[in-house]
Amino acid sequence: MEYLQYRQTGEIGYITIDNMQEFNTLTLDLLEELDELLKRIAAAREVKTVVIEGSDKVFCAGHSLREIEEKTENEVLKLFQTCYRVMRTMREMPQLVISKVKKAAVAAGCQLVAASDMAVASEEAKFATPGINSGLFCSTPAVFLSRNIGRKKAVEMLFTGNFITAQEALQHGLVNKVVPAELLDEETEKLAKEVTKQSLNIIELGKRQFYQQIHMEDFQALNYATEVIALNSKHPDAQEGIRAFFEKRKPVWNATKTTVN
Known part of the structure; x- marks a missing residue:
């Protein structure tokens, strides 16, 4: 790989x-x-969480304005359609995706954080959607940003282009936790390991259910969730988990992909 x-x-x-x-x-x-x-990670099913990280200097500066200009x-439409596919792949893969942000996450970099299932930031991290400053409104970052934080704060970020701090990002729901920079690796791994204790089959089922129901009307969502949990109850990993609970032992999850009809 050249860039990753x-x-x-x-x-x-x-x-x-x-x-x-x-x-x-x-x-x-x-x-x-x-x-x-x-897509390779998703198909291999060897991990249960995927952590996306940047460097010590920047998490991600968004799209290249030079590339967009040229x-x-x-061609610009193809660029943004490719970004769309990445966001879709993140959403549909069975693993949970965690963004680990040490420094700045800007524009589509902020979108990457917002599109992740969870995010951990260092106290030095900062976030912005400053496209409007260059006459290119952050339309695509606005989608996931506005689904993470409140409307008023999203509008403020999108129309001023100003940075918010890691603590503001935590306060408004863009990240799960903020930690000292020297603890970022440790705390991100700790959060990831809390997920890896679970069955990948059930992580996949739960991730799909969560995002399907989140924008439904309450009782439409509850009706859908009722069907999902009934099927879930007969999944081999659910049956193993319930037995393990009663037998007071750790469950042994099925390593292969299994579904119930």
């Missing part, structure tokens, strides 16, 4: 954005590489 590094530690996969010559911008080539890697309208 990947390593596995136990049941955690780590993707490092490594495009520092361009401040970790999400170029077309990087996005295509990221989508391919995420491309035709159709």
